[in-house]
Amino acid sequence: MNGTTVTMIRSAVLDPAERGHHALAWLSTVDHKRIAVLYLLTGLFFFVVGGIEALFMRLQLALPNNHFLQPDTFNQLFTMHGTTMIFLVVMPVMFGFVNYILPLQIGARDMAFPRLNALGFWLIPFGGILLHFSVLSGGAPAVGWFSYAPLSETPYSSTLGVDYWAIALFVLGIGSISLAINIIATVISRRAPGMTMRRLPLFTFINFVNAFLIIFAIPVLNAGLAMLLIDRQLNGNFFLPQHGGSAVLWQHIFWAFGHPEVYIMVLPAFGIVSEIIPVFARRPIFGYGFVAGSSVAIAVLSLGVWGHHMFTVGMGRPLDVFFAASSMLIAIPTGIKVLNWSATMLGGRLRLQVPMLFCIAFLIHFLIAGLTGISHAIVPLDWQTKNSYYLVAHFHFVAVGGIVFAAFAAVQYWFPKMTGRLMSERLGQWSFWLMVIGFNMTFIIQHFLGLLGMPRRVFTYPDLPHWGWMNLVSTVGVLFMSAASLVLIWNLISSLVRGKIAGENPWNAWTLEWATTSPPPHENFDALPPIRSRRPLWDIANPDRPDPAVGKITEEINAPDKTKIGILTFIFSEAGFFATLLLAYLYFYAHPQPGPGPKTLDVPRTLVFSICLFASSFTFWRSEIAMHKQRRGRMIGWLALTIVFGCIFLIGQGAEYWKLFQTGVEVSTNLFATSFFTLTGFHGLHVLFGLIALLIFLWVAWRGDFASGRASAFESAGYYWHFVDVVWVFVLLSVYILPLGR
């Protein structure tokens, strides 16, 4: 370790010029590395919160017929534990690693949209506070993390807990989508020269795939949450069977998000172990192409397996069979991964340091989780084990045995890059063994509790044969896991202060994050090594036996415009949101109810207003042409006309609503009304946002500082405006035109 590096570390951590406003610098930062650290610290904080919640639950369950906690307290605890661990721990922690490591691995100076990155982070504490605010408003939600209707509806959950829960998840979802957009734009447009898509490190590639999964899955949840809030706040009827709504529709919407969500959490873990195992086995990953390709297969298949959460809800034989088949199929790419990781170890020179230990634990526990997962895809077995402690054990093997173990590995592996100091190997071993022992004590036995008939989410249980001692063992295991977590936190703090200085590349790893100082300087790299394979640092260290070059050596990456990539991915996410609302509308259209229906709508007038909206796409296009020809007057004229057309459409929509209100049709009237107002209302809201954006551009153009650099922003706003029009085509066809044929 030479003195210069140490000085560089010091200056990066504590720049003298920044000392005066140090705390403020962290709050206002747009540097991906600092944002990443904020993500990780937020995740760690909520990990402690969620862990304490788990500890209290296990203490209540330690003995049969226990009275340590009130039933409602227990029910709030498991709801908050699940929600916290998923949305405020696993996602922020994984996002933290991605934020820190992904730009470094592709040789970028920062994320594509640094300020959007900061927004994405700050939505997490905001959402977390909103969620916990429920406690002050009469109690946390007590409906479980998937909030099944109709229990989550006002008649059965009358306090504001579920409302805070829904708004918090909505906010957190927006944060996740914004980061996903950022990841996609960064990987596409910010790669260093030579870093072709085929040379991406697996951690980056898998998280790139995962970003698409986020874009597709989260908007479905957000649509569902919007519908739930409309039910609760505006007396809508979506999920209230007593008013003709459908409890099962909520399950479809929730799990159409919820199962991809499992992979959204576990894919980054796959990325972590795909990075660490090769380094500690001292050889390249076995079957890069298959590990990468199976990630794509998992992401695609994961969008079509949600029904395996619903085998006991009475979907009917055809759907049961379909989802059984798709869920079994997804086991194949997952299995390919496990076998490739194992094969990487065979024939290597294994260094059993702490990151590797956690990866091996990940492999074995995740294997068990996968196998018990298959037993849930075998429908008749699910009919017995679902909603039992067998299921609780299964998904904790995924969440803790898989994801948390991978996160522990990642902490120990990348901590030196982030701080310049190594974590203590001795303390790491302690937390590893405490974690492995505690985890298995707690959760292996729960498989058997489930088989003995113990259901999940019970605050207490009768003293049936074996239930008592098995639960006690499970509780004692949690104490070991708590100790492991405390040791981890102590390791983090003490290593930060007096850990061994790490240097640039303490593990002799091969990806670009190890080609800069630890921690990296503000814009990451002074100079980048040549990139011609997937392991640029291996090629430098082993000039006698470099990796074979991957693909043609291209110096220039032909990067598309990042703004357009951003807006296109955003439009994808919006499409998912509207598709969910539209499908809900069509579902209730197919099950008509007494009361007002589509016949009450004024079709001819709406057609006229629709033509205005469609015309506005044309006028916008003319405005764009004028801009490219540098004819400011025409550009402003066409743009103004676009805005006028948009306003006329909104006024027409307002007239429609006014007439319906006059005849007594409101959101609460029946399901036609609820779904009609929701669908057209959200569309109208998007038109309004679009108009605001166009007005800003009009103002900018008016002031005359419409430099050519803003052209892509103007074009991107155009994509959005056209998208809003396309959505209206579908709404018009389903809501106004379709009933004409009935």
Next chain:
Amino acid sequence: MYNSSVLDPQSPQARAIGNLGIVSTIVLVLIFVIVTGAILYALFRFRGRDGDADPKQFAGSEKAEIIWTAVPFLIVIFLFVMTLRAMNQVDPPPAPSPDLVVTGHQFWWQANYPASGAVTANEIHIPAGKALSVRLDSKDVLHEFWVPKLTRKMTTVPGQNNHIWLQADKPGVYIGQCSEFCGTQHAWMRILVIAEEPAKFEQWEQAQLQASKIPRAGPAAQGLALFQTSTCMSCHAIRGVPGADSTVAPDLTHVASRQQLGAGILENNSANMRRWLKNPQHIKSGVLMPDFNFTDQQLDQLEQYLATLK
């Protein structure tokens, strides 16, 4: 002692699932042993030391990938076929009209026998050896009917009729409970299925159809008066008592013949009945029955009246 183990199936339906479970477990454990074996082998055989040179850089093998894609695919097809077979065994189409209708309520079970008109709560009597076609319904939120030794679990969904087949090979008591979280007292929404010889079941059903006797004098008569005046009958039905026909809460016509109170939270005896009547919220907080704070004398009267409802 009762148990509710899925490993101890007591009906053709539960046995079909159990057998599939055994086959699947063998397959899955085999996979586990092979993969974990390979990992452990690597740990012992390929352990490196500081200063070791890096091994041969070997980046994969297509042959291996094809094998470990194809073999799992074949295993999956095998499991899928087994799955379809067992689904048909466990869950054939329902009978045209149900033998039994079970309705979930927060936090108890209502059981109706449509053929005879008998009604009971939480303790479901069935004739041993006969497969009953059961319709599942819910009055409020989602619940889930699960008696592990007898049959699959199935959610009760308001507004959607679900169906299971329920059967017990031998007479006996089989326990289960609601397995879909349904609110505060989800934990105490337990089920007893009591399978009896068909003749005995017949007797029980006939007894259930009898209306209650109206006590004419004494504390029991005063208890009945309390039942009628203290709003008990806005929720509870007792056949034979004029106007007491609500289905909001368990039918009490034969409450004294049941084993448990509060859907499994207390044994049914006179002391527990008094505790329950006095302060149900202390025993099962969140239950939809309010605390009435009866005096001791009133409790005696009510308890004595309810004890006549055999």
